[in-house]
Amino acid sequence: MPLRGNNVRLYETKCKVGTVYIEDGIIWEIQEASLVNLEMSMDTIETITNNLIDKINGKKLLLVDMRNVKKQTAESRKFVSTDPSTKIIDKVALLTNNPISKTIANFFMGINKPLIEIKMFSNKQNAVNWLKEK
């Protein structure tokens, strides 16, 4: 079961890939689906843009809990790493805890090279701390 933040979750919204909400000034994206495709990625960005982004003051931080993910399609990786619509986010932490999600995350960061600042973590608190670093 993906780990959730300890504080109060605000603006929790279901989307095709799972759930998005704001906690502790960070946008959380809990990926509940094991297969993430292009449609889900586009839907997530749209949901965050429409419901959450303007609720955040200052830097737009995103924590993606992808520990449940077993596969992410190439189109989805390309979209998330290159599409201008993803530029609404300033900093992204990827939360992984198994060889599969780590491989996907590593691949995404190394091969697709997203333009946004991005880092992989296996510990939630470390991810939150890094996101909040100035």
Added chain:
Amino acid sequence: MVRQKSNTQLEEILQVIENCLNDDFSKKIESSQSSNELARIASGINNLIEKISKEYDSKISIDLKIEQILIALQRAAAGDFSASVEIEETSSDYFIALASGVNMLIEEIQMKMNDIMNTTVSINFMNLIINSMIDILIVTDSSGIIKTINNSALTLLGYEAEDLINKHIDLVFAKSDYYLNGIGLLELLNTKRVSNLQRIFITKNGERIPVSFSASVMYNKDNCVSGIVCIAQDRSIQEKMEAEARLREIQLLSSSKLATLGEVATGVAHEINQPLGYISGFIQNFEMNFDHYINDVEWIKDKLKKSFKQVNRIDKIIRHLRIFGRKDIDDVMTQQFNLESVLDDTMLIISQRIRLRNINFIKDIEDDLPVVKGSPNQMEQVFLNFFQNSIDALENISNAEIRIQIYKDKGFLIIKFSDNGIGITKDNLDKIFDPFFTTKEVGKGTGLGLSIVYGIIQEFHGSITCDSEINKGAAFTIELPIQETK
């Protein structure tokens, strides 16, 4: 008996062990009939076989999975990017991670390959662009030898690519237009580019195609000349349209001139009538007083001389009208003429009207004016239209005056044509050069005069402006650039 039974069981154990050594783990030792010791040994061996069997199955399963990965990689290496490793949910996370990594790598390679195929890096893509161009594209090496030619060029010129590749580009130029040969090539290498040269291409069938030709020098990464990129546009249709437009313009000019002639016909009749009257008077007087004058040879000579002069005058007017009225198709814009003599020719057919209307005509022309290059006939049309308009504007005006000044000013020839007539309203000033704009009564003016004047002055590369105040008159100023004449 017991020994014999034990031997049989030992043989069975040995057989099972041998099967195991041959990777056959299906047989187990039957231990129910055995002694306690043998039963324990058999049970132990069976457990051992079961464990080895599981390990063996696991090893086989891993080998099969690695084989799957290898097959996928080999297919991808051979260019088949549809290959992927099948991932079973029951597999270990490490295997899933490994298989996912391989699958993602293959997908990425496929996507990158697609990107390459669809970017300018791809030769196929470049060829698609080149052959989709409407314009003609010919690329030569630094000495003008054709290395690339696009479909538009081949279609226009009627050649196959192999007819032109490795041939000199001058093959497609008309002889008089040889460009990338000798001096032309050196000039291009020096200037680095030329644009919109009007040239003629020759098709395989010998047809002449007018083109607008541009070329630029191509440099390699070491900044050395690696070739010449030539672009050309087919101007056949455009030139045909321009010729038709020119013909229409000439027809319009011609009809305007005829209209003007119609309007000045009364004046022309007077011009001719006056010398005719003189001749007629002489003949009548001579006939009536024949006896009186027959012996006065000096009088007769004098009158004949004067009559002949009048005949010459009529002849001159008629000749001039015929020249003026003709179509200007052959009237090239490269003639050199003197503005004052054109003005004098105009006066031949308009002076009588000016006199009849009691208009004071003032001519102020600077000495030693440079000649003008263009069509004198068209310039006369300009003067005639000005006179025509001024005469109409001066109707019922006392102290009517038409003034023309011609002088040089800062590289321009200035023609100022003014009158003190009724003038033009401010609103109408913006419209006077529009075709068919007229303030004259219906049937009196075509509304084409000043628009024709405007067009003619454009052809002389000049400009025309008008200043006017109502009831104070109008003044037209023409500026013609002074051209060097050889």
